[in-house]
Amino acid sequence: MPARLAGKTALVTGATSNIGRAIAVAFAAEGAHVVVSGRDAERGAAVLDEIRSAGGRADFAPADLDGSARAGRELAAAAGGLLGGRIDILVNNAGIYPAASTLDTDEETFDRVYAVNVKAPFFLTAAVVPGMIAAGGGAIVNLGSWIARLGVPTGGLYSSSKGAVETLTRAWAAEFGPRGIRVNAISPGVVHTPAPAGQVLPGAFMMNGTPAGTVGPPGAVAHAAVYLACDEAAFVHGTVLDVDGGRVGVAVIAG
Incomplete structure (x- = not known):
């Protein structure tokens, strides 16, 4: 089976850990030349090593x-x-998550x-889209969240x-779709890299009562990103794909 992203170029933000790293690795495995972006050059180098050792193409672009x-x-x-002057795929993944309550959140936060x-994704998208239009099209994948x-x-x-971000996804699909750019989003559940035996992952309890019953691996989100970025999703515009173990849509009732 031919690589689904062969000949494509991709920029993935927040790509030095967890979901972003998994997406960058998956894109490269499907034939894309990937720019891994993040703040930590050492972690970026580790992602490049993983991709290149598997025969993929990747470079690091530091960014805050x-x-x-x-x-x-x-x-x-x-x-x-x-x-090489062309970004075919943009993944807006970088984000921060303070868990403070409303009453404990200050204006600076x-x-x-x-x-x-x-x-950040708004202005990065605005900077990337003109080149996509000039090249005849592209794909943008945004990362939302089940708690949206x-x-x-x-x-x-x-x-x-x-x-x-999920609202921007629909608005951008309307704005840019007629110009050849597909815009979609993924809404992950609680996702973590595997933990050592006996270690409880942060937020794992939030997946209680779901069909999956546990946290998801970053690769599950990466598979969805590959689909939304490749030609198989050519007729998919403005959707938010839940990859959440059933958290939003399903309740498992224990007897």
């Missing part, structure tokens, strides 16, 4: 996506240079969360920021 339009333009330019989780649609007692700030 602070929400400024300048940071978005600089990353788009750096990634474009590494990818509020502004930081919206800068990283909403402004299922309220929990803490994390209201984070969940509202991810709700904004």
Whole structure:
């Protein structure tokens, strides 16, 4: 079976750990030339080693996506240079998650969360889209969250920021779809890299009462990202794909 992303180029933000790393590795395994972006060069080098040792193509572009339009333009330019002047796929994955309650959230934290989780993907997308249009099209995959649609007692700030990302996904699908750019999102449940035996992963209890009954692996989200980025999803626009073990849509009632 031919690689589903052969000949494509991709920029993945927040790609030095967990979901972002899994997406970058999966894209490269499917034939894409990937730019791994993040703040930590050492962790970025580890991702490059993993991809290259498997025969894939990848480069690292350091970036602190602070929400400024300048940071978005600089990353788009750096990634474009590494990818031969063309970005076919953009994955807006980078984000931060403070778990504080509303009453414990100060204004500085509020502004930081919206800068990283909403402004950064907004301005990075704005910087990448013109090149996609000039090249005849592209695909954008945003990362939302299950708590954007299922309220929990803490994390209201984070969940509202991810709700904004999911709304932007639909708005961008309408804005850019007619110009050849498909925009979709993934809404993960609680996802972690595997933990040593006996170690309880943060947030694992949130998956109690779901069909999956446990946290998900980053690779599950990566598989969904590959699908949304490749030609198999050519007729998919503006959707939010739940990869959450059934958290939002299903309740398992114990007898």
